[in-house]
Amino acid sequence: DIQLTQPLSILSASVGDRVTITCRASQSVGKWLAWYQQKPGKAPKLLIYETSLLETGVPSRFSGSGSGTDFTLTITSLQPDDFATYYCQQYDNFYLSFGGGTKVDI
Amino acid sequence: QVQLVESGGGVVPPGRSLTISCAASGFDFPEFAMYWVRQPPGRGPEWVAFISFEGSNTYYAPTVAGRFIISRDNSKSLLYLQMNSLRVEDTAVYYCARDTLGGQGTLVTVSS
Numbered sequence: 209d210i211q212l213t214q215p216l217s218i219l220s221a222s223v224g225d226r227v228t229i230t231c232r233a234s235q236s237v238g239k240w241l242a243w244y245q246q247k248p249g250k251a252p253k254l255l256i257y258e259t260s261l262l263e264t265g266v267p268s269r270f271s272g273s274g275s276g277t278d279f280t281l282t283i284t285s286l287q288p289d290d291f292a293t294y295y296c297q298q299y300d301n302f303y304l305s306f307g308g309g310t311k312v313d314i
Numbered sequence: 315q316v317q318l319v320e321s322g323g324g325v326v327p328p329g330r331s332l333t334i335s336c337a338a339s340g341f342d343f344p345e346f347a348m349y350w351v352r353q354p355p356g357r358g359p360e361w362v363a364f365i366s367f368e369g370s371n372t373y374y375a376p377t378v379a380g381r382f383i384i385s386r387d388n389s390k391s392l393l394y395l396q397m398n399s400l401r402v403e404d405t406a407v408y409y410c411a412r413d414t415l416g417g418q419g420t421l422v423t424v425s426s
Contacts, residue, residue, distance in 0.1 A: 240413075242414045251417065251418045252359065254414050254416060257414055264315075295358055297414065297415075299413040302373050303364075303373070304361040304364075304411070305361060306358050306359045306360065307358070308358055309358050
């Protein structure tokens with residue numbers, strides 16, 4: 209099974225900050241990595257798929273990069289609506305796995 | 315556009331059964347493997363089950379193996395999860411997925 213680790217469980221930031229969230233896989237997942245944003249009481253919202261492809265309707269301040277085992281989600285200028293929890297997910301094999309989440313807090 | 319709509323959740327006592335469904339649209343359903351994922355309250359998402367595109371191969375997370383059954387009806391673009399011998403710890407929002415999550419989920423609460 210592939211384990212995904214998000215080293216920071218909480219990240220404190222301010223509006224306008226450039227924010228970087230990392231995700232590390234226990235073995236290579238190729239490009240098959242996605243990022244989600246989740247707010248309390250809501251379903252996860254897909255932001256990025258295949259490492260760097262922006263889901264339709266997602267603002268361009270969100271971007272993804274990486275390959276193999278190390279991945280990054282970057283928010284170039286944090287907006288008030290961006291305070292939420294972010295999860296990474298790999299779909300390289302049938303045993304989907306998710307990171308533990310990074311909460312972006314004020 | 316991929317659309318996944320889960321339904322059938324509810325409150326059930328421990329030990330009982332429940333079947334939830336997922337209606338898929340916007341893609342050629344018979345061509346894709348599908349998954350169930352759940353998210354317990356206050357925790358992150360976790361994979362539950364996998365079914366191959368034609369339904370001949372299924373895999374389950376150890377926590378549900380032997381109790382849950384994933385199935386599909388390709389003629390109707392429907393995915394199912396039959397949940398037997400439900401436990402309190404099965405309480406979660408259940409999502410179907412093609413490879414990434416896309417629906418709103420259905421809440422299953424196991425409680426006496």
